[in-house]
Amino acid sequence: MSDMTSSEVEVAKLLIESLNIEDIEVEDINPEEALFNKGLGLDSIDALELAMALSVKYGFQLKSDDPDNKVIFSSLRALTKYVEDNRK
Template identity: 50%
Template sequence: MTFENSSAQQGDLQREVAELIVQALNLDVAPEDIKADEPLYGDGLGLDSIDVLEIALVVSKRYGLQLRADNDDNHRIFSSLASLTDYIAQHKAA
């Protein structure tokens, strides 16, 4: 796999995850308006801890991976669309 293919696949996954977030939370924002490095909660997208739990649930179902509430890395994983997508790419079921 070339870097170009990997980068394109990462972009596709980011778009897919952004669409999943918008659908799961019924947000009034277009998936393409979610910037990859923008914070998902707080001042960025404005999500709260309940929203993040909902995202964890749909991501777990969609990609066959376990996101646990007691994971010390959750703050990093859910810090942005890019970090969430990186985590999914590394841990999703084949």
């Protein structure tokens, strides 16, 4: 597993807490692993819940029709970069 930045740890904690994932710890998440399908196994409902949690915590809105969502949510690392670039 790659080392996580402090921002990646923060987003990973938010992901685990907002989705009520009980069987995974922050250190179990590879920041480059896919969040959906074969990676962490998240689904579209999880994406909506996570987007809402990110919006509340970081003060920006992710739109469901954003064509970049596939890239933004591709991994913890990509999601954290988006958060860092857009937080208010």
